[in-house]
Amino acid sequence: MKQFSGLVQRISRSLDIMAGFCIVATMVIVVLNVVLRVFLRKPLLGTMDYVTLLMALTIGLGLAYCGFNNGHIAVDLIIEKFPKKTQAFIDAITNLISLIFWGIVAWYMAEYARTMALSNLVAPTIQIPLSPVIYVISFGLLILCFVILLKIIASVRKVAQ
């Protein structure tokens, strides 16, 4: 269990570091475009494509670690009034529902990527295929599912104690 938890943490953390690189890259490209446009009157071709793809990567890669750190905002107020075991039980159920939902979404996302690959869809200016980016989002969602699974196991343990 500890190994599994460590593995999920390492993977989600690594994805998050890549997301950080995407943020820096976005900033560099956007600023470069402004500088080139203002001073040389030659905007960087395809800036919009780069930015949108980098953004999709940032979010896809960042979702799981955000979940790992309980970054997705939730309302604690009412559930906190319940006994600890009841809280853990409710958490296990709501997380199970979330797990099933995001699991299906991850699967469909991969399917969506496959259809995009088959129809050869590319970003309009830079002509980079969109499907790898969508696969990355699908993978990010899959890791998010593992993060949720970790939370379910933790809750079940609390209930069983």
Place this chain on the structure above:
Amino acid sequence: MSGLMLGVVGLIVFLILIFLRMPISFAMALVGFAGFSYMTSVSAAMNMVVRELFGNFSSYSLSVIPMFVWMGFLAYYSGIGSRLYIFAYKLIGHWPGGLAIATQTACAIFGAICGSNTATAATIGAIALPEMKKYKYDVSLATASVAAGGVLGVLIPPSVIFIVYGMATEQSIGKLFIAGIIPGILLMLLYQITISILTWRNPLLGPAGPRANWKERFSALRGGLGEVLLVFALSMGGLFVGWFTATEAGAIGAVGVLLSALAGRNISWEGFKKSLVDTTRTSAMIMLMVAGSIIFGRFMAISRVPFEMATWTGSLDLPPFVIMGIVLFIYLILGCFIDALAMILLTIPIFYPIVVDTLGYDPIWFGVIIVLVVGMGVITPPVGMNVYILKGIVPEVPLEVIFRGIWPFLIAIIVCLALLMMFPQIVSFLPNLLTK
């Protein structure tokens, strides 16, 4: 089940799920998906979900969010906040209540490079609270003034809430930003008047600090104000006059804060890395919430709930300001329980058509009003996000003590709201000036 009935059931299930601690973005997407499936088919709904997720994550207009979020975190980790505070209190710290008044000024200036009210409260709180403790300020006044000051962070541009409101209602982000400036300054002044009245009635609440000489004041001036003004002028100024898109303004702002932090050796490699981790986390949270709300909104749209609500309100024989009052009251109540961003995303599809299309209020004005109203939500019990942030900085102070100090500031916000309702020109003056 009729569409309308299904929509109402969907809303109830959504509320149950979030009160059972399911993350708000998850609950929005899940209920939106389930309702959409019921009205169409599971595969159609799943297709809609994946398209909306990818569509929003890869939206150029939403790319403005990570840029401004990063700008805020860079400012946070480079310590600009503390230097701003030192400048403000060297200037007016010797007044009764001067440190609390300085806190408001520092929050307002920090708000000019940071778009979040919690980040503003955390940044200024970390430096202002120990100082106020040193000079024996009343704990309740000290903590409450910082929590309330955080609201200035979202009112004064840049502001994440304005960005999200602008996205959801297709309003210009530049216009919303500029519209927030005067109300932000007005609220700062109202806060400062409130503190002055409190300390005038009871000087023990905020004893005067030591007076700084002019040399000290000038040296404090170099410490942060210059950087903030420069970055603000470049990034916001460029946006206002139409040189940049909002995303470009965010990126330029981030690079500006980063460069000035590097030049002054104010940010460590550790701080830089932390700023990125916080940015990816916050951006993922916001973008998933935006996508979730759009999925939820798709379900609401086919259930016709917003349409029926707008028609029903239109048929009511009440003056517009009464209906507006009811809408604001609902926001205030919801704001006590639900996060500001989630609340705006959730309610815009329902209330926006009523307020703007049926009642004919100006969309930019409504945006500013909403930011103020949800600002009240972040400092009122029981949720009051900013109050919890401060509790994290000073764990020894009980929550009730902080909340007790909040009341006078809440009154200041209500006065500000009333002024904006009576004189909408306070909001529309700057945006109109710019578009002429």
